[in-house]
Amino acid sequence: EVVLTQSPGTLSLSPGETATLSCRASQSVGSDYLAWYQQKPGQAPRLLIYATSKRATGIPDRFSGSGSGTDFTLTISRVESGDLAVFYCQQCSSAQVTFGQGTKLEIK
């Protein structure tokens, strides 16, 4: 099983700053199979990024994804108060899907 480790655990930023979220895999992950989600309190997760860097429909270009192999990054530019959420990365390898443990984004 591929283990995804996200860092930091919690990120506290002021509006307008840039958030950089890391997702590190225990084995190499195909770029087509790395996704990022945002989950706000009391809601289902929302797909932000799939295939490492493709934005899902309706996702603003403030959200961008990058990376390859075992290191992937979600960048949120110009953080807003409405971005308060937990962010998860997800991978699929050998027909098994795993999620990272999440990064909580707090807005100061």
Added chain:
Amino acid sequence: QVQLVQSGAGMKEPGSSVKVSCKSSGGAFNNYFINWVRQAPGQGLEWMGGILPVHGIIKDAQNFGGRVSISTDESTGTVYMELHSLRPEDTAVYYCARDVRQFTFASGFVQWGQGTLVTVSS
């Protein structure tokens, strides 16, 4: 716009089974993998398995030791997930979620159901 509507919450006793449904409306269904993901209270996301309705292809999560059964009724656009031998630690919100790409497994889950809370307690 595809919507996924799940069955309601329920309480179950340890050792029993629960069957959750996920009905698709408003768009293509059969050509996309429908996955099941659960979230225990205050915890992260855990994938349970998925099915491609048009071909009946099923992907199982190894972590559940065969306790998960996933099936589909193409005529009604409904996917079912049954979890057997329930334990208190199976208490969670269970989500169904559709893949973003046709015929492609787990490239990203773009459409989610509203979630079904299953509580396991005696």
